Amino acid sequence: MRYKPFEASDIGCLRPTRVIKSDVFRLAGLFALLFLALTGILVCTVLWIVEGAQRAAITSANDADISTILNGFRDEGLREAIEVIRQRLGSPSVRYVMRPDCYIVIQDERQQKLAGNLAALPVRLGVVTISRPDGSDRHLGSTPIVGRGIEITKGIYLFVGRDTKVLEATRERILQAFMWVVLGAFTIALAVGLYLGSRLMQRVDAIAQTCKSIAAGRLDERIPVLGRQDEWDRLAEAINEMLHRISALLENLRQVSSDVAHDLRTPLARMRNRLEEARAKSTNVSDYSAAVGTAIDDTDQLLTMFAALLRISQVEAGARLETFSTVSLSDVLENIYQMYLPVAEDCQHLITSAIEEDIYVRGDAELLTQMFSNLVENAIRHTPEHTRIHIALRRENGSIEASIADDGPGVDPGEREKVLRRFYRASSSRSMEGNGLGLALVVAITELHHAKLTLSDANPGLQVKSAFPNNWDE
Amino acid sequence: MKLLLIEDDLELAKSLVERFREQGYVTDHVSDGTTGLREGLRGDYSAIIVDRMLPGMDGLELVRALRHERSTPVIYLTTMGGIDDRVQGLEAGGDDYLVKPFAFAELLARIRVMTRRTAQVSPKLSAGFIEMDLVQRTVVREGRPIVLTPQEFRLLEYMLRNADRLVTRKMLLESVWDIHFDPHTSIVESHLSRLRTKLNSGFEVDAIQTVRSVGYRLLASN
Numbered sequence: 001m002r003y004k005p006f007e008a009s010d011i012g013c014l015r016p017t018r019v020i021k022s023d024v025f026r027l028a029g030l031f032a033l034l035f036l037a038l039t040g041i042l043v044c045t046v047l048w049i050v051e052g053a054q055r056a057a058i059t060s061a062n063d064a065d066i067s068t069i070l071n072g073f074r075d076e077g078l079r080e081a082i083e084v085i086r087q088r089l090g091s092p093s094v095r096y097v098m099r100p101d102c103y104i105v106i107q108d109e110r111q112q113k114l115a116g117n118l119a120a121l122p123v124r125l126g127v128v129t130i131s132r133p134d135g136s137d138r139h140l141g142s143t144p145i146v147g148r149g150i151e152i153t154k155g156i157y158l159f160v161g162r163d164t165k166v167l168e169a170t171r172e173r174i175l176q177a178f179m180w181v182v183l184g185a186f187t188i189a190l191a192v193g194l195y196l197g198s199r200l201m202q203r204v205d206a207i208a209q210t211c212k213s214i215a216a217g218r219l220d221e222r223i224p225v226l227g228r229q230d231e232w233d234r235l236a237e238a239i240n241e242m243l244h245r246i247s248a249l250l251e252n253l254r255q256v257s258s259d260v261a262h263d264l265r266t267p268l269a270r271m272r273n274r275l276e277e278a279r280a281k282s283t284n285v286s287d288y289s290a291a292v293g294t295a296i297d298d299t300d301q302l303l304t305m306f307a308a309l310l311r312i313s314q315v316e317a318g319a320r321l322e323t324f325s326t327v328s329l330s331d332v333l334e335n336i337y338q339m340y341l342p343v344a345e346d347c348q349h350l351i352t353s354a355i356e357e358d359i360y361v362r363g364d365a366e367l368l369t370q371m372f373s374n375l376v377e378n379a380i381r382h383t384p385e386h387t388r389i390h391i392a393l394r395r396e397n398g399s400i401e402a403s404i405a406d407d408g409p410g411v412d413p414g415e416r417e418k419v420l421r422r423f424y425r426a427s428s429s430r431s432m433e434g435n436g437l438g439l440a441l442v443v444a445i446t447e448l449h450h451a452k453l454t455l456s457d458a459n460p461g462l463q464v465k466s467a468f469p470n471n472w473d474e
Numbered sequence: 475m476k477l478l479l480i481e482d483d484l485e486l487a488k489s490l491v492e493r494f495r496e497q498g499y500v501t502d503h504v505s506d507g508t509t510g511l512r513e514g515l516r517g518d519y520s521a522i523i524v525d526r527m528l529p530g531m532d533g534l535e536l537v538r539a540l541r542h543e544r545s546t547p548v549i550y551l552t553t554m555g556g557i558d559d560r561v562q563g564l565e566a567g568g569d570d571y572l573v574k575p576f577a578f579a580e581l582l583a584r585i586r587v588m589t590r591r592t593a594q595v596s597p598k599l600s601a602g603f604i605e606m607d608l609v610q611r612t613v614v615r616e617g618r619p620i621v622l623t624p625q626e627f628r629l630l631e632y633m634l635r636n637a638d639r640l641v642t643r644k645m646l647l648e649s650v651w652d653i654h655f656d657p658h659t660s661i662v663e664s665h666l667s668r669l670r671t672k673l674n675s676g677f678e679v680d681a682i683q684t685v686r687s688v689g690y691r692l693l694a695s696n
Binding site for chain 1: 555556557558561573575623624625651652653654655656657658659660661663664665667668
């Protein structure tokens with residue numbers, strides 16, 4: 001999908017067109033249509049049932065009239081039947097004032113009308129619908145007539161019917177009611193859609209507004225959480241958490257870039273000086289080769305610094321979390337101990353260990369090895385000869401404690417926090433080789449493992465303790 | 475021995491080809507992945523040196539494709555020194571991994587180790603008068619047993635497997651201690667000096683030759 005940048009005018013105002021385009025509004029519209037369809041089906045069913053009942057009523061009224069006429073015919077013959085019909089339809093004088101509720105025609109075999117208020121009809125038996133009774137009484141309406149035709153005796157045809165005006169009126173009334181319901185429902189759906197749409201839009205706009213202001217550089221902006229514990233609050237919280245992480249990473253990046261810019265200048269300047277000096281003073285190949293040698297050493301040092309920075313930022317980015325597995329911290333530390341035993345000896349240091357067996361943590365063995373290796377190397381490099389270094393690992397109050405301690409000069413309490421920072425070098429170690437990144441990497445690795453790092457006084461000396469969460473022994 | 479270099483940095487490639495030539499290697503150079511794969515599949519090379527990021531086809535993809543048909547040893551050259559990049563590279567079928575910038579001696583040593591004849595599966599290793607029993611975990615020099623720590627044993631094992639070849643400090647750190655960073659102390663030197671003392675005590679000839687500022691070589695011919 002192509003990214004469409006939104007404009008400033010899109011935010012903060014609730015123009016109806018925006019609401020109409022909103023998802024909730026569309027949903028409300030969809031529901032209104034569904035409602036319409038269902039109501040349509042309902043109305044058709046009602047119409048069908050009502051009309052059926054009314055038709056049944058008409059038919060039974062017709063049948064009652066027919067049986068009255070037939071009774072007359074059976075008792076007294078055709079003349080009586082005609083008389084009954086005339087009485088049923090009312091006297092001519094009354095006829096013009098009060099219209100009869102039924103239509104009757106009786107005719108002979110030549111289709112000559114004998115009596116009734118309809119013109120003679122073509123002979124049709126059973127239930128018959130006459131659409132437009134031409135030539136009939138002028139007071140008759142134009143609605144079709146439903147009636148029954150019978151042959152009362154040879155050649156004498158009788159039709160009794162009633163008009164369907166009532167059917168049409170009912171249909172009209174039902175349809176009208178339906179119209180009102182639909183109109184009302186649509187209005188309500190529209191109103192609810194607009195209301196919900198605008199509410200939704202407000203929350204979305206709040207998020208969009210925050211995103212926009214973050215895009216404009218105000219990185220500490222956060223989406224307001226209304227405390228309703230609803231899905232919007234949850235979304236806002238999730239986004240805020242993400243923003244927090246992003247801004248921490250960005251801050252980190254900014255810090256690193258400025259540190260790098262600053263700390264690279266010194267070695268680069270030194271290297272440049274040396275090369276310039278070599279160009280000015282060197283007279284033979286061995287001078288030049290010595291200068292090139294130191295220049296290579298200088299670049300190696302810079303490259304080491306870059307590698308360390310890269311590693312720190314990779315660890316901080318947390319990409320390694322995916323490859324976490326169960327690591328035997330006991331093995332890691334035992335390995336470190338074995339690895340540094342001869343190194344310490346060569347540097348006139350004494351290294352001892354008290355490592356509990358079978359202690360496991362969730363983590364990355366390679367990083368943990370590097371972390372403890374950095375700590376042991378610091379202890380070896382920054383302490384005088386004959387310093388004792390002690391590597392310990394034990395379970396302690398539900399956590400796992402690994403510590404590297406020495407009885408060297410230690411670190412001033414005021415400097416303990418600072419030595420953990422990138423590029424910071426304690427005053428006592430400035431003269432030594434190093435880039436001030438070793439402990440920063442240790443910090444990054446402990447944080448990745450949710451461990452807590454503390455520097456304390458070992459009386460005398462420095463103790464670096466890392467407490468790992470114990471997820472195994474409960 | 476013929477090498478294939480797949481590298482798009484022409485300056486680096488030129489210098490590598492030249493230095494390989496000085497060492498007696500014939501090197502074919504191609505600068506994109508697609509051609510590289512075609513050449514790798516067609517030619518009979520002793521080893522392939524491939525850059526991780528290449529035009530045409532990425533180094534990982536190339537090695538994966540190559541591995542369907544060939545088992546030529548592959549070493550990656552890469553600026554991607556990331557922690558996971560190495561694992562990815564090896565999982566794709568590469569044999570070794572070298573982060574740029576690197577010393578030429580390092581690359582050369584690794585290629586020589588990579589192209590050695592397939593390691594013997596015998597439980598015993600030997601070079602000169604030194605014999606190692608991998609099952610019994612014992613080492614004997616001219617009949618005299620030598621007691622080693624586990625780490626010294628692993629160090630000697632690696633050197634025996636690559637006897638007469640130069641092994642660099644970095645190679646030892648990676649294969650013996652599984653350390654993929656640059657330690658600030660002399661881990662390799664300290665262990666090696668102890669190993670050397672133990673191996674040489676009572677003997678005239680130093681079994682391990684030091685190649686200054688590059689690495690070590692275990693001599694099989696004494």
